[in-house]
Amino acid sequence: LSDARPSKIIHRLGRSPDMGVSTSRNEHCRPRQSPINIYTKKVRYDSSLRPLYIYYDPKSSRRLVNVGHCFNVEFEDNNDKSVVSDGPLTGYYRLRQLHFHWGSSDQDGSEHVIDGQTYPAELHIVHWNAQKYPSFDEAVKHPDGLAVIGVLLKIGEANPVIQNIINNLDKVKTKNKECPFTQLDVSSLLPNDRNYWTYQGSLTTPPYSECVTWIVLQEAILISSEQLFHFRGLLCTSESEKPTCILENHRPIQPLEARVVRSSSK
Numbered sequence: 001l002s003d004a005r006p007s008k009i010i011h012r013l014g015r016s017p018d019m020g021v022s023t024s025r026n027e028h029c030r031p032r033q034s035p036i037n038i039y040t041k042k043v044r045y046d047s048s049l050r051p052l053y054i055y056y057d058p059k060s061s062r063r064l065v066n067v068g069h070c071f072n073v074e075f076e077d078n079n080d081k082s083v084v085s086d087g088p089l090t091g092y093y094r095l096r097q098l099h100f101h102w103g104s105s106d107q108d109g110s111e112h113v114i115d116g117q118t119y120p121a122e123l124h125i126v127h128w129n130a131q132k133y134p135s136f137d138e139a140v141k142h143p144d145g146l147a148v149i150g151v152l153l154k155i156g157e158a159n160p161v162i163q164n165i166i167n168n169l170d171k172v173k174t175k176n177k178e179c180p181f182t183q184l185d186v187s188s189l190l191p192n193d194r195n196y197w198t199y200q201g202s203l204t205t206p207p208y209s210e211c212v213t214w215i216v217l218q219e220a221i222l223i224s225s226e227q228l229f230h231f232r233g234l235l236c237t238s239e240s241e242k243p244t245c246i247l248e249n250h251r252p253i254q255p256l257e258a259r260v261v262r263s264s265s266k
Ligand SMILES: NS(=O)(=O)c1cc(F)ccc1F
Pocket: 124, 126, 148, 202, 203, 204, 205, 206, 212
């Protein structure tokens, strides 16, 4: 083998020299981790990307749960009343749950970062591929299993829909507590502009499964500093333990690797 192209050869075999040569199933290779920095000068406008089709039925919302590292609003997902389709997606994806990520101060908290700018929080609306898979738990095992809509939050006046959630946080203050939570209109949490960036990524909490088509909206929604303060008051401990607050729960950005982020707008 010519030594003219050692990096190319090693690259083709797997990682760079310091990462060792890969085996056929390289346990060190995680090519599609999330979140990432979206460098808007490097995204590729893709005219074949369709507008998102989003339909959420407020009757799908079921309960609010403290899952330890955050709180989830969970939805009935045994029917197709609340779905996302089109956009970058093939088939339709059923609404499963939504949750937020936040920081210990308003200076950071979002998971995705835009041109190096962090936002104070980020909303994730989680859907699973009900056209191809029988359940959420099966879907997370496949590269096209989930579609997560990411909505960045910026500081402004209080968000009335988020206030509706906050008014119930005292009922789920400690880990594993839950309470009924119905009639949430998820559409009211979306910005007017539905343009998005999309890329293939992963869950941002363990086991970091590489099963997510990420759809990050380009317009942020508002949340007040006081409302974020309430998020930080949620406890990650159960009621019998010494109380510890969930001050922050956002994962650091991950390497883009060989991926290109596509944009629905120029
Ligand atoms: N933060 S996330 O939207 O990637 C996520 C969604 C899930 F349903 C489960 C784990 C996750 F980390």
